[in-house]
Structures are given as structure tokens and as C-alpha cells.
Amino acid sequence: MMWFGLVAGWLNLGLVLAQGALRPHVATARVRTNLHFWWMIPASDALVFGVVGLALALATRPWPRLARWTAWRAPIAMLFLALLLEVEGLYQSAALFLACGLALRIGPLIDGQAERFGRLIRLSFPALALGTAASAWLIHERVESAEERALAAAAPARPGAPNVLLLVLDTVRAECLSLHGHDRTTTPNIDRLASRGVLFTQARTTAPWTAPAHASLMTGRWPHELSVAPGEPLDASFPTLAEVLGREGYATAGFIGNIYCCNGLYGIGRGFARYEDAYENQAPSFLETLYSSGLGRRVLQTMGHPMDPTDEAALPRKTAEMLNRDMLGWLDQRPADRPFFAFINYYDAHRPYRFYTPPESRFGKAALSPADQEALERTCFEAIAGRPGDSGLTPEQAGQELTQFYHDAYDTCIAYIDQQLGLLFDEMERKGLLENTLIVVTSDHGEEIGERGRLVHGASVYSTEAHVPLVVVPPSRWSGPQVVAEPVSLRDVPATIAQWTGLGASSPFPGHPLTQLAANDQDRPATRSPVLCELEHIIAFPLDEPVPPPFGPARSLVARDRIYIRRPEGSEELYDLRFDPMEIVDLAKDPGSAPTIEQFRQELDQLRRDEAVLPTSLEALPKP
CATH class of the missing domain: 3.30.1120 (Arylsulfatase, C-terminal domain)
Known part of the structure; x- marks a missing residue:
């Protein structure tokens, strides 16, 4: 059985790679793809086959004829099942029936050549086992040395080149920041940062959802120029900031909270010497090895392990505190002779809202206990559906109550990110890392919180989703603070970074440096890109949800x-x-x-x- 498992695993690996090459896409199940999957898939199938084979041997021992009948049919059925479970779009029941049917047809043929087939297994098993072990060692060495090799291949950095710190607050809309006049003090630390640089009060994202917005931030290209779409990754048509700065001698790293749409499979991390999405994807373990194959995932599912990657029980959320810790640890280890380009995506303001601060520091109803919050949501949803119960709430009152609760929760999450940003800046300043660093703080998109009856993003191009914060702090003395009230596009962020890192005419990024707008040079009026936001898909809301028709x-x-x-x-x-x-x-x-x-x-x-x-x-x- 172990031989069949290794054969199935290597065929599985080939099938996964072929499907990815023929149609590059990001299936939901694949966001949890470990960097070591090359050897994990064969190891996973071999493990499952071995356990099932042992169980079958013990179960059929009292019945020799049954044992002989299953000797070939069972492993052949499992081999085909392991392959068919990797075929996207094929129902699990259909895969099972096909596998059993093929085993019943092929099993007798192999049974007639049992001696020859047995000799093949004995001769090839050591090679398969050693090949899997060697692959594990080689992949481990390659993954562990990837950053070191990238730095060794890069040219020396330009003397005096500034560091770059790009911070993206996922799903944070501008109007909920005290920086933009919000009636709650949600962002005192970002407010303090803005006093050192340039605040753009009318910054707009290029797309109202994560993947294309980040792709624009990394390439300076409009979404309609890029390959990114739901389930479709960024291709290599245009260079990214990480690729360009890496060639310029920068140490590059990305630390990702949104492990779904900023997952490495989406191509956003192309060019980063280190790119960390889900912790589960970074290092091998028994659980991740088993999870790597379709057959292993079904075994885990049968055992009650959560399998949906969008379920935080399966992939726990990375908090701002965790991301800061990881980034600061990387900064301590990077070569001192190279400037850094660090990118952090913070996910704490994304639904479902999670709180990491004590109740007394939260806003409004966000201070309620988790049980009371669940009860509040349940009561409001029931009233909106026309079942007010003991609450006596009308649908309109319930909608207002629920919207206020979500505003309280959203503001609390933003305040938590801001608190962690303050700690990050303080620690970097203590280490002397802010003295020559270009800092860009922005968001990929906003969020609708009750506006037009929606609690969502990626559904419209209205300001609730398109208007985002943007603060740029140059790496030198600046005659600030300055405020730019003209509408600007995040499409110009790469051109801005290219200007301050000294790329000059060699910059491959279109657009215009945003800080020119704050230069107040009357002889050279600044130019800027059109302020375009694009939505290319339609969100299909469930029919039973009382929301307006889809927009887009x-x-x-x-x-x-x-x-x-x-x-x-x-x-x-x-x-x-x-x-x-x-x-x-x-x-x-x-x-x-x-x-x-x-x-x-x-x-x-x-x-x-x-x-x-x-x-x-x-x-x-x-x-x-």
C-alpha cells in the first residue's frame, strides 16, 4: 500500500502542477498551500495509504479469500480516488464511484500478473521512498535559503538609499479615522505621523477589493491592465515594487494579515525575498503534511478538523501585534548594509470584527461580552426578518441598532491597529530605523456599513469603498505638515516610492510622484494620474438577504x-x-x-x- 501511496502522491503532485500551469487560478482550498508541498503531497498520500492498508490487513486476516480479492483492488481504488479528488469541479461522490469502477476493471488484470507487479514494487519502492526523502531535504534547503540567495544575487544598494515601509490597513475607509475628522479618536498615532509628512485627504483606491487594489499598489497599473480577478492571480506582465527594489539591492519582505486575497498564490508577493502569509504555509508539520493532499484533507474532515480555509478555526487570524513582531524580528536579522522594503497588510478591521483590547477601551456596543454581541445580532436579524419577538423592534429600528453596533466594532478595530502602529513606530525609532525611511500608510479599500443597505465591500465604487486614507512621510526633513486636498489615486504610490528611492529615469512605474503636489513649486505645476476606481465583477447576494440589487x-x-x-x-x-x-x-x-x-x-x-x-x-x- 505504501508503494501505491507514493505513486499516487507523485501523480497527484504532477496533476496539481499541471492544473496550475494550464489555468493559473487561486482555488479557495489552495490558499493553505505549504511552501513544502512538493514533498508533502507524496508523503501525505503514502501516510494515508499505509494506515488504510494496515487496517485492511487486520480486518481481512480471518478471511483469506477476501484478503486476496482486496489486495490489488483496494490500493488501485485509493490511487484513482486520490487523483480524482484533486480534479477541481468533480463531486466527491462521483470521484468515489469512478475510482471503485476503475479498480474493479483494472484489479483483475493486475491480479493475473501479480508476480511481475510484485517484483516491480519491490524494485522501485526504495527509489520512490528515497526520492521523497531527498525531495524533502532539497525543498527544505531551498525554502530556508531563498532569502539569502535573493540577497546574494542582488546588486549592491545605492549609498544612502532610504528604507521603505508600506503599511496597508485592509478594509479601512477614510471617514472613520480621526485623521479625517471622525468624531471618535480612532487614530491618534496616525494623526501624529501625518504631522511629519503629507496627508492626502481625497485619496482613492483603484479597486474596491483587496487583490486588484494591492496589485495596483505594487505595479502602478490600473486594474483593467492587470490579470487579477476573483480567483485569478497577478501575472508577470508588469514588474512589481519588490522586484524592482530587490534588483536595486534592497532587502524585501512582506508580512500578510489578509491570507486569502493577499496569499502568495495571488502573485502579490512576487519579488519579495521573504513573503509570509498564513503561518501554516511557512513550515512543515504533521498536520500540514496530511492537509496537503486531497485524500489527506478528507481524512482530516472525517476526524472533525475544520477544513474551510475561510474559517478562522482552520486558519487563525494574524493580528497586528503578530505582524509587527514578525517584521521587527526580520529587521533585526537583515543585512545591515542593505536598505529594506517592508510591506505589512493589517487585517484587523476586516469582518468578522475581532477585538484584542480590553472592554473599557472599546467603543459603544463593542464593549459588550461576546455572548451579548451574538444575542444582539441574532435579535436584530430576527426583527429585520419580521420576527421581533420580545424585543419589539421594527425592521427599521433593528437595522439602525445593528448598523450602530457594526460602526462601534469597526471603529474599535481601527483603533486597535492604530495602537499597534504607535508601538511599531516607537520601537523602530528606538532602534534608529525611522531616520532614513519613507513611510506610506494607506488602505486597499473601504467598507459599506449600512449605506445603501449593505455590509460589504467589493460591491460598488461609491466613496464608502473607494475613499481611503493616505499619509506619506518622506525620508528627510520635510517642511510639514502639509495637506493635499486634491483627489489622488493610489496608482501613483509606486511612482512616489520610485522617486524617493532614486530610481529616476530607470523607474518602470507609470504615474506621478504624489509628493510633488505638496512641493508648492509654482514654476513646475505637479501632475497626477486620473482618479479612477474599477469594479469588474458582481457580488451575488443570497436571495433571502434584504439588500439592494447587486452593483457592478x-x-x-x-x-x-x-x-x-x-x-x-x-x-x-x-x-x-x-x-x-x-x-x-x-x-x-x-x-x-x-x-x-x-x-x-x-x-x-x-x-x-x-x-x-x-x-x-x-x-x-x-x-x-
Whole structure:
């Protein structure tokens, strides 16, 4: 049986690699792919086959004829089952029936050649076992030395090159930061940081969900230029910040809280010498070895182990405290003669909201006990569904109560991230690591919390999802603090980093350095990219959820305090962000807005046709 298990495992590995090569995509189950999977898959199948073979031998021992009948059929059935379970889209029951049918057909044929087949097994088993062991050793050495080899291959860094610290607060919208005038003190440490640099009060993401937004942050490209889509990774068409800075001699590392859409399989980590998503993906263990194969996952599932990677029981969340600890530990170990590019993605403000601070430091109903919070949600959901029970709440009252609770929880999570950022900055300053460091603090997208009846992101291009914080602290004395109120795009972040790291004309990133907008050089007016946000998919809400119809695909363009939104079917919206920041009054219905809409329409069409569109043309729009 062990021989069959090793054969199944190596065939399994080939099938996994072939499926990935023929159609690069990110299946949900694959976000938990260990870096050592090359040998783990054969080892997992060999382990399962060995245990099942031992159990069968003991069970059929009293019945010699049954033992002979199952001797070939059982391992052949398991071999095909192990392969078929790796075929995406094939039902488990169908895989089982096919495997059994094939075993019943092939088993008798091998039974007739039992002596020859037995000799083949005896001769090849040592080679398979030694090959698996050698693979384990080679992969372990390769994984452990990957960062060292990347640094050895990089050119020496430019003398005086600044460090780069890119911090992304996943799912944090701008209006919930005290930095942006929120009535709660959610971000005192980011406020303090902004006093040293430039605050962009109207920064916009390029996409309202994680993967394409991060891909733009790493490449400076619009989402429609990139390969990223739900389940589709970033390809190698454009260089990333990590690749470019790595070639410039930087030590590069990414520490990821969003282990799903920023998972290494999505391509966001391309070019980083070290890239840590789920802890479970970084080092081998018995559990991860068993989990690596489809057959092993079914065994774990039968034993009651949580298998859904989106379930925190299966993949626990990495907190801001954990990410800071990992990054600071890496900084202590990096070569002192190289500048660093460190990227951290914080996931604490993403639903489901989790609290890591004592109740007295939380906001509103977030201070309730977990049991009381669950009871509150349950009561509100029942009332919204028309079953108020003893609460007596109307659906409208329940909706307001639930929305307020989520606002309290969301603000509490943001305050926790800010607290941890303060500790990070203090520790880096104590170590002397902030003196020559470019710091960029931003978010990939926002969150709808009751607006338009939704509790979600990735569902629209309205400001609740597109307006994000952005603070840039240059690595030198700055005549700050400065505030830039013009709308800007996160698409320009790579160009900004390229400017401050001295890439100059060798920079491969399109766009314009954002800090030019704060230079106040009247002789050289700053340029900036169009402020475009794109949503390419539709979220299909469950039919029983009382939410508006799905929104998307859609694109928005912001200029001169107005936001223009267009969907593929041709419907258009226009809002005045200065007097209507919640985007309630659609000016597209006003005949007087026709010239403005036509100008926006032309700009959006031109942007899609020609990526070199001049951003200054947006300024030609008439003032509202």
C-alpha cells in the first residue's frame, strides 16, 4: 500500500502542477498551500495509504479469500480516488464511484500478473521512498535559503538609499479615522505621523477589493491592465515594487494579515525575498503534511478538523501585534548594509470584527461580552426578518441598532491597529530605523456599513469603498505638515516610492510622484494620474438577504469635487462630493449636468484607450 501511496502522491503532485500551469487560478482550498508541498503531497498520500492498508490487513486476516480479492483492488481504488479528488469541479461522490469502477476493471488484470507487479514494487519502492526523502531535504534547503540567495544575487544598494515601509490597513475607509475628522479618536498615532509628512485627504483606491487594489499598489497599473480577478492571480506582465527594489539591492519582505486575497498564490508577493502569509504555509508539520493532499484533507474532515480555509478555526487570524513582531524580528536579522522594503497588510478591521483590547477601551456596543454581541445580532436579524419577538423592534429600528453596533466594532478595530502602529513606530525609532525611511500608510479599500443597505465591500465604487486614507512621510526633513486636498489615486504610490528611492529615469512605474503636489513649486505645476476606481465583477447576494440589487461592474472617475460613475449597460451617475459626500443626490438627472457628464464620458473612454492620457485634461471641467 505504501508503494501505491507514493505513486499516487507523485501523480497527484504532477496533476496539481499541471492544473496550475494550464489555468493559473487561486482555488479557495489552495490558499493553505505549504511552501513544502512538493514533498508533502507524496508523503501525505503514502501516510494515508499505509494506515488504510494496515487496517485492511487486520480486518481481512480471518478471511483469506477476501484478503486476496482486496489486495490489488483496494490500493488501485485509493490511487484513482486520490487523483480524482484533486480534479477541481468533480463531486466527491462521483470521484468515489469512478475510482471503485476503475479498480474493479483494472484489479483483475493486475491480479493475473501479480508476480511481475510484485517484483516491480519491490524494485522501485526504495527509489520512490528515497526520492521523497531527498525531495524533502532539497525543498527544505531551498525554502530556508531563498532569502539569502535573493540577497546574494542582488546588486549592491545605492549609498544612502532610504528604507521603505508600506503599511496597508485592509478594509479601512477614510471617514472613520480621526485623521479625517471622525468624531471618535480612532487614530491618534496616525494623526501624529501625518504631522511629519503629507496627508492626502481625497485619496482613492483603484479597486474596491483587496487583490486588484494591492496589485495596483505594487505595479502602478490600473486594474483593467492587470490579470487579477476573483480567483485569478497577478501575472508577470508588469514588474512589481519588490522586484524592482530587490534588483536595486534592497532587502524585501512582506508580512500578510489578509491570507486569502493577499496569499502568495495571488502573485502579490512576487519579488519579495521573504513573503509570509498564513503561518501554516511557512513550515512543515504533521498536520500540514496530511492537509496537503486531497485524500489527506478528507481524512482530516472525517476526524472533525475544520477544513474551510475561510474559517478562522482552520486558519487563525494574524493580528497586528503578530505582524509587527514578525517584521521587527526580520529587521533585526537583515543585512545591515542593505536598505529594506517592508510591506505589512493589517487585517484587523476586516469582518468578522475581532477585538484584542480590553472592554473599557472599546467603543459603544463593542464593549459588550461576546455572548451579548451574538444575542444582539441574532435579535436584530430576527426583527429585520419580521420576527421581533420580545424585543419589539421594527425592521427599521433593528437595522439602525445593528448598523450602530457594526460602526462601534469597526471603529474599535481601527483603533486597535492604530495602537499597534504607535508601538511599531516607537520601537523602530528606538532602534534608529525611522531616520532614513519613507513611510506610506494607506488602505486597499473601504467598507459599506449600512449605506445603501449593505455590509460589504467589493460591491460598488461609491466613496464608502473607494475613499481611503493616505499619509506619506518622506525620508528627510520635510517642511510639514502639509495637506493635499486634491483627489489622488493610489496608482501613483509606486511612482512616489520610485522617486524617493532614486530610481529616476530607470523607474518602470507609470504615474506621478504624489509628493510633488505638496512641493508648492509654482514654476513646475505637479501632475497626477486620473482618479479612477474599477469594479469588474458582481457580488451575488443570497436571495433571502434584504439588500439592494447587486452593483457592478462599474467605474468611477473623480475630478474637481465630483464623482462620475458608469456601468457597462450605459447608466451614469454624478455626485458633488463637496456638498453631497454621501452621494445621495444624483446630478446626472439634471439637464444642466450634460456638459460635465459628456466631458467625464470622453475622459473615461480615452483612459481606457490610451494609458498616456493627460491628467490635466480633467482640470478643464467646469467648476460646479
